Amino acid sequence: MGEGKIRSHIRRLRFAAGEMTQEELAERAGCTRQTIGALEKGGYLPSLALAFRIARVFGVGIEEVFEYEP
Amino acid sequence: MGLGDMTQTRKRAWLGAVIWTLAGIGFGVTFFMGGGPGTLPEDSQRHLAGAGALAFGFVGTWLSLWITRHRKGTPPISDERDTMILARANQATLVMVLVGIFVFSIGLWTAYEAKGWVPVGWMWFLAYGSVILSSVASAVTTLILDARTGGDG
Numbered sequence: 001m002g003e004g005k006i007r008s009h010i011r012r013l014r015f016a017a018g019e020m021t022q023e024e025l026a027e028r029a030g031c032t033r034q035t036i037g038a039l040e041k042g043g044y045l046p047s048l049a050l051a052f053r054i055a056r057v058f059g060v061g062i063e064e065v066f067e068y069e070p
Numbered sequence: 071m072g073l074g075d076m077t078q079t080r081k082r083a084w085l086g087a088v089i090w091t092l093a094g095i096g097f098g099v100t101f102f103m104g105g106g107p108g109t110l111p112e113d114s115q116r117h118l119a120g121a122g123a124l125a126f127g128f129v130g131t132w133l134s135l136w137i138t139r140h141r142k143g144t145p146p147i148s149d150e151r152d153t154m155i156l157a158r159a160n161q162a163t164l165v166m167v168l169v170g171i172f173v174f175s176i177g178l179w180t181a182y183e184a185k186g187w188v189p190v191g192w193m194w195f196l197a198y199g200s201v202i203l204s205s206v207a208s209a210v211t212t213l214i215l216d217a218r219t220g221g222d223g
Contacts (some may be wrong), residue, residue, distance in 0.1 A: 005090065027145050030149070031146060031149040031151070032077050032147060032151070032152075034076075034080075034220065035220070037220055038151060038220020038221070039220070042221035043218065050149075051188075
């Protein structure tokens with residue numbers, strides 16, 4: 001079975017949340033700005049805990065932040 | 071992008087790469103200038119200079135850790151991505167050092183097989199060189215992995 005791909009919608013959610021900056025999201029999610037950038041670029045897959053923390057910042061479910069593409 | 075905008079891991083890797091490359095150059099000059107491994111055992115000046123190069127690396131590393139420490143009340147400068155990068159860099163470094171020592175040892179064996187003995191100075195090179203190799207390899211691998219997993223975002 002192939003690994004599939006995880007697509008991140010963080011950038012869209014940030015702009016929908018009043019153009020929240022990467023710094024602000026990072027601070028509220030408890031990670032670095034560079035990791036938020038890496039997640040937006042698709043260069044890094046987060047742990048479940050970080051994924052949940054990011055989803056919580058936006059007040060949405062985890063599946064609205066990260067989408068699995070088989 | 072300035073040093074201030076980097077993650078702690080990236081800053082430390084850059085500083086480590088520079089510090090240990092300089093230490094390696096200093097050690098290499100000390101070792102190969104003035105006779106190489108053959109005359110090293112009797113040359114206390116070169117022993118001291120080589121130890122000085124290694125001390126420069128360790129003191130520089132300690133200073134870089136102190137300079138890049140996390141200050142209270144400031145945003146996080148490292149997180150789970152950095153932990154993952156460092157773990158993978160350590161794994162890669164271990165393999166590089168093992169391969170390096172293996173190749174070097176076989177090289178010595180091949181070069182000195184006919185003589186039946188190896189100048190003891192090469193053991194000094196192996197000991198110091200493996201420390202420098204591991205430090206440079208770790209820093210460079212960290213920088214590569216950091217860039218491959220998003221870089222500065």
